[in-house]
Amino acid sequence: MTERRSAHRRTEVLSAAGEVVAARGADGTRFTDVTAATGVGVSTLQYYFGTREDMLIAVFRHAAQRDFDIVGERLAALTDPWERLLVIAGHLTGAVGSETAWRLWVESWRWALRDSGVRADVLGDYRRWHELIAAEITAGGFGGTAPPMDTARLILALIDGLALPVALGDPGLARAAARDLLADGLARLLGRRTPPL
Numbered sequence: 600m601t602e603r604r605s606a607h608r609r610t611e612v613l614s615a616a617g618e619v620v621a622a623r624g625a626d627g628t629r630f631t632d633v634t635a636a637t638g639v640g641v642s643t644l645q646y647y648f649g650t651r652e653d654m655l656i657a658v659f660r661h662a663a664q665r666d667f668d669i670v671g672e673r674l675a676a677l678t679d680p681w682e683r684l685l686v687i688a689g690h691l692t693g694a695v696g697s698e699t700a701w702r703l704w705v706e707s708w709r710w711a712l713r714d715s716g717v718r719a720d721v722l723g724d725y726r727r728w729h730e731l732i733a734a735e736i737t738a739g740g741f742g743g744t745a746p747p748m749d750t751a752r753l754i755l756a757l758i759d760g761l762a763l764p765v766a767l768g769d770p771g772l773a774r775a776a777a778r779d780l781l782a783d784g785l786a787r788l789l790g791r792r793t794p795p796l
Contacts, residue, residue: 609647612637613661616654621702625655625710656717659707663724666690666700670731680739681791687732688754688781692762693774701766728755742790750788757784 616633623632630641630651648654673686693701711718732751743750761781764772785791 608639610661612639612644612647613658614665616658617662617703618699620655620658620706621699625706628655630654655706655710656714656720659703659710659717660720662700662703663707663720667727680735680741684732684735684739684754684785684789685782687728687735688758688785689778691728691755691758692777692781693765698762698766701762705763705766725755736789739789743788753788754785757781757788 612633615637616628619632619636620628628651630644633639633644633654634641644654648657670687670690673690674683677683677686691701707717707721711721729748729751732754733747736747736750741750745753758781761772761777761784765774765777
């Protein structure tokens with residue numbers, strides 16, 4: 600029971616630490632910042648994670664898995680591949696909900712440039728998203744001559760391209776506009792007719 604409580608508390612701390620990293624950036628986040636946000640002492644954070652860098656890597660991994668879990672829960676209620684693709688894409692762009700996850704994704708990219716372990720994690724996450732999107736393309740029998748994995752790569756590139764301005768709060772790209780552009784782009788890539796925006 601105590602181990603379960605400790606694991607649950609560690610998960611809560613990771614979620615709260617993610618909010619801190621999203622707000623302050625990974626380079627600006629210290630144990631004391633997470634302590635201020637959680638009430639968990641520095642010594643407990645060191646016990647949970649070891650070093651500050653290990654805590655940040657754990658935050659990135661937790662956030663990435665949380666995104667997969669959230670999307671998985673939403674997909675469980677849907678059967679239409681087009682609707683499922685829109686859910687995946689909408690979540691990943693931050694066009695729906697909070698952009699905290701996307702800010703953490705950007706921070707993990709930055710760390711991946713100089714840390715081979717984080718790089719492997721980020722590339723593994725991309726692979727998982729590509730596979731998920733490609734599976735929906737296959738299930739939907741969407742048109743196009745490109746292999747589903749190639750189309751999935753293009754879709755994720757489109758998602759990333761729309762997500763960054765949303766995460767940065769670009770006044771020229773509201774969430775609703777990003778969502779509409781995304782749906783239009785997906786329809787074009789998949790050879791699907793959609794009503795004009």
